[in-house]
Amino acid sequence: SSESMEVQQLAVAALRGHVSLGEAQHIGPFFQKVKSEESLPKEGCNEGVLLHEDLTPVDSEYRENKEYKICRHLQNGAFGEVYHCRDQSSVFEFCSKEGKPHWISLDRFRWEEVSSWSALSSPRIVQLFGAVREDSFVTLFMEHISGGSLARLIKDNGRLPEDRALFYQEQVLEALEHLQKRRILHKDIKADNVLLSSDGQKAALCDFGHSVKLDANGFREDLQGTETHMAPELVNGEACSAKADVWSSCCMMLHMLNGCHPWTRYYKHPLVLKIANEPPPVKEIPPSCSSGTADVIRAGLEKDPTKRASAGELLAKVTEALRDVGGLRSPLHGPYQEPAGPA
Numbered sequence: 420s421s422e423s424m425e426v427q428q429l430a431v432a433a434l435r436g437h438v439s440l441g442e443a444q445h446i447g448p449f450f451q452k453v454k455s456e457e458s459l460p461k462e463g464c465n466e467g468v469l470l471h472e473d474l475t476p477v478d479s480e481y482r483e484n485k486e487y488k489i490c491r492h493l494q495n496g497a498f499g500e501v502y503h504c505r506d507q508s509s510v511f512e513f514c515s516k517e518g519k520p521h522w523i524s525l526d527r528f529r530w531e532e533v534s535s536w537s538a539l540s541s542p543r544i545v546q547l548f549g550a551v552r553e554d555s556f557v558t559l560f561m562e563h564i565s566g567g568s569l570a571r572l573i574k575d576n577g578r579l580p581e582d583r584a585l586f587y588q589e590q591v592l593e594a595l596e597h598l599q600k601r602r603i604l605h606k607d608i609k610a611d612n613v614l615l616s617s618d619g620q621k622a623a624l625c626d627f628g629h630s631v632k633l634d635a636n637g638f639r640e641d642l643q644g645t646e647t648h649m650a651p652e653l654v655n656g657e658a659c660s661a662k663a664d665v666w667s668s669c670c671m672m673l674h675m676l677n678g679c680h681p682w683t684r685y686y687k688h689p690l691v692l693k694i695a696n697e698p699p700p701v702k703e704i705p706p707s708c709s710s711g712t713a714d715v716i717r718a719g720l721e722k723d724p725t726k727r728a729s730a731g732e733l734l735a736k737v738t739e740a741l742r743d744v745g746g747l748r749s750p751l752h753g754p755y756q757e758p759a760g761p762a
């Protein structure tokens with residue numbers, strides 16, 4: 420079809436060292452081709468696809484310190500340093516993730532990060548703005564979210580009040596519902612990958628560095644994310660489904676409520692054997708929690724994925740639990756609350 424011809428032409432053009440404004444579906448084939456390229460690219464080749472018109476390539480190039488400038492370092496994302504950047508001609512601000520040292524090396528780059536992510540459009544998922552390769556390294560661009568990560572908020576507050584934990588869990592589950600519909604598994608759901616608006620009212624998921632596409636009946640086994648948040652079926656190397664992200668979101672609930680990751684107060688690394696053999700960490704649910712909140716975490720920490728609540732089922736429970744505690748009332752930065760101590 421003319422559409423696929425156009426996509427191929429764009430992908431080939433991208434290979435000849437062009438950074439072009441394109442659409443999400445152009446990213447996959449481009450990176451697939453780049454991955455399979457036999458000969459190492461010639462020096463200084465700069466190519467890729469940008470998905471936002473305010474990221475403006477000049478003479479088909481988009482380079483740091485030329486077409487865009489780094490304003491400040493934000494944090495170490497999965498496989499890369501995250502920077503706050505500004506486009507030189509549009510002065511539009513965005514974020515970039517560049518691997519270590521300074522670039523994501525192509526051989527470690529998983530093009531599934533961009534192809535899964537670019538297929539998503541939801542207010543609960545941070546927008547991907549494109550991916551650009553320079554020689555054998557890749558830089559990813561995404562929407563700049565000014566409130567920083569949920570992990571940073573937890574660290575600054577020690578732990579979060581129950582209503583605020585439920586408030587963010589609700590938005591993460593809405594993101595998981597969106598992913599589930601598109602058969603995408605994030606596989607690294609945790610507070611570090613949840614970004615907040617500056618007023619703390621909106622939360623959105625980012626960092627699809629571990630994401631995988633599920634097959635037609637929603638299954639696939641693959642690499643791992645953050646050990647403390649890994650589901651039992653994942654550690655057992657069994658095929659896993661969208662339910663694995665639900666388990667991780669409830670580990671994130673425990674992180675918000677206790678100020679520390681689950682398992683780590685009771686066990687030493689490696690945790691995978693404990694996650695496989697020990698009962699789910701429901702004993703870490705703070706006794707001060709309402710019964711609704713405790714029910715949410717129990718339903719999401721069922722070891723058997725077939726018995727575990729789906730994102731939609733858990734979302735309904737969270738919405739009810741949040742209503743039962745009177746909705747969101749705590750301030751974004753309340754008094755510091757000491758994280759839960761050692762067992």
Ligand SMILES: Oc1ccc(F)cc1Nc1nc(-c2ccncc2)cs1
Binds near residue numbers: 496514568611625626
């Ligand atoms: O996968 C990416 C692709 C492109 C990016 F620009 C960033 C990420 N990943 C992450 N970004 C953050 C973060 C962003 C902004 N402020 C605080 C943290 C945490 S993980």
